[in-house]
Amino acid sequence: MNVIDTWLIASISNVPIHSQGFTHIVEAIVSAYLSKGVVLVALLWWVWFRPEGAEGPDGEAVRRHNRELVVIAIASGLIALAAGRLLAHNLPFRLRPMYEPALRAFYPEANVEEPVLRTWSAFPSDHSMLWCAIAMGIFLASRPVGIYALFHAVVLIGLPRIYLGLHYPTDVLAGSALGIGITCVMNARAIRTRIAAPILAFAQRYPGVFYGAAFLLSFELATQFDELRVLAHGLIHGMSHAL
Template sequence: MNSFDTAIETFLTKLSFGFVFNHAIKALTDLYTFKGLVLIPVLWWIWFQPGERRERQREMVIATIVSSLLALATGRLLADLLPFRVRPLYDPNLHLHFASGSLPDAMLPTWSSFPSDHAMLWMSVAAGIFIVWRRVGVLALLYTAIFICVPRAYLGFHYPTDLLAGAAIGIAITYVMTRDSVRTRYATQSLRWIERYPGPSSMLAFVLCLELITQFDELRKLVSSISKHL
């Protein structure tokens, strides 16, 4: 572990806020309510916002959703391709005691810590909100940093560099995918299809947003369970 990660993780483990605070931090990291269920509804708000720029705003929502899917897929791909990095909580060489105690998900110890898919996904969504609405977007970026990223370092789920790299990649993906020259290649036609078939598109949008909020956790667990028995 580099000196930057060492200094921050050591500092965080020395902080003592008591049982109630630690329990609240665990709730922030465990519950979908405090992650996607905060940010995804903002995209729906943008979608139904009236005005002259309505079509562009809807294209930006489509581009943000596509970016978030790419960010999540990229995070998994990088974690598989790059050298495996043990999560701080499971690294005995650190000799650090985190407030989390242990991770509830048995799959996580086998997943590389770098980069953070949480940071990549939700920074991607927050960046999309920021591009459309600056003031709300600033709040979305701050919320993601403070309530999604920092707790994961505090509990030993990720190193700070995991989170910084994930955030940077997620923001970069959204920035590229929302550029006019790129966005119009797919979002414009997608919007036409949505307007032509509102029933099926609304159903698919609901399912897709639900899966994003849960980060496809149940599907990933299902695939992992099936693969173990094949």
């Protein structure tokens, strides 16, 4: 454990908030999709349809720019999620702090026992990578709303995972920085327009198919593809038994 983690964990443990009631609230926040991805995905839809600046002679250009930002935010989030998994698999394994015997006294007795958490490395936090990437995309479209989106990603997604011992502080800090960095790089005009152009053209030509697919993608993104991962795990497990 590095110096930053040692200092932050000790500082958090000195705050007298480890009551059972507060822990139940934090568990609910960590478990609820509403407090994770649903709100931020809803804000992406707001950016897509926002009326501000969409009227007048430059309205079409403003609307297209907003929609490019939504496409890039989602693409950045997906890249961040994939990059987080790749880093976790290829970097040295880091056991989550809640499973470290020497650190148990620093964390509340939380009901977040999931077998997969023991086998998935803690660094970096893929939740922070994904949702900070999305939040940064919202920030680029609207600074006031984006400030809230970043606040939401840090306070309602990142901090509860530190409090319960799902991640070290540096897992969340690194994940947040990587997610924001990916979105900033992807927002370079040459990259943004190249990626967004075919998607926006498809949306204009086949709106029914596009919005149906967008709804499905929004659902899976908001739930962080949990159902697909469970389905894939079940298929792999079933095939291994069949063989």
